[in-house]
Amino acid sequence: MKTRLCLVRHGETSWNAEQRLQGHLDIPLNPVGEAQAAATAASLATVHFAAVYSSDLQRARQTATAITRNRAAAVEFHDRLRERNYGAFQGLTYSEAETRFPDDYRRFKQRDPLFTFPGGGESLAEFSARVAEALTELANNHAGEQVLVVTHGGVLDIVHRLAAGKALDAPRDFTIPNAALNWIEYDGDTWHLVSWAERGHLEGTRDELPNA
DSSP states (O other): OOEEEEEEEOOOBHHHHTTBOOTTSOOOBOHHHHHHHHHHHHHTTTOOOSEEEEESSHHHHHHHHHHTTTOSSOEEEEGGGSOOOOGGGTTSBHHHHHHHOHHHHHHHHTTOTTOOOTTSOOOHHHHHHHHHHHHHHHHHHTTTOEEEEEEOHHHHHHHHHHHHTOOTTSOOOSOOOTTOEEEEEEOSSOEEEEEEEEOTTOSOOOOOOOOO
16 A cells, blocks of 8 residues: 655745754744745645654744644654754855865765765765655555655655655755645655645745755
8 A cells, every 4th residue: 555745844944044054953943934834734734644743853843833733633753854964064054064164065065975074964875764764664654644744855855866766966956945745655665756846835935955
């Protein structure tokens, strides 16, 4: 039986607007992000979900809470749905990170699967394995059902590649807008892409993420 997932990137934060890497730092939604979360909630008001999961970081929690405000199902929060840990890059804008860590930034932009950020953090390979394991476990627990997942841009980058069969180090050729709807299916063995970056419910939305 196929499991269908609707994945939503959290609404906009002030750091998204500043092109600042958030990673595991706990940044709340800005007013634009709050409005986006409300618009996403309205667009999904008549859509049934057997369960709702979210990253435990505040920006995702706020988005998930807005979407489920009038639903019976409670949100389950999981740290495995968090954004990638960017180590010493966290808190810096992309341009600041490039200036301070030029060699590391080059490997980051090249999507080197084995590159680990200075100051700790996850390699792309480690991050991908975490996301794939979490989603596969979730899908197996909800075989034949439809589930909502609220998460982050980096996670959705991995998800698209997983469902579309794209390599980790391939250039990104798809968008990851804040608060858009992204649909994938799992047949018990393989992930499949259904629909991506649906944003007709949004007046405008940001994709400030680099090719990483």
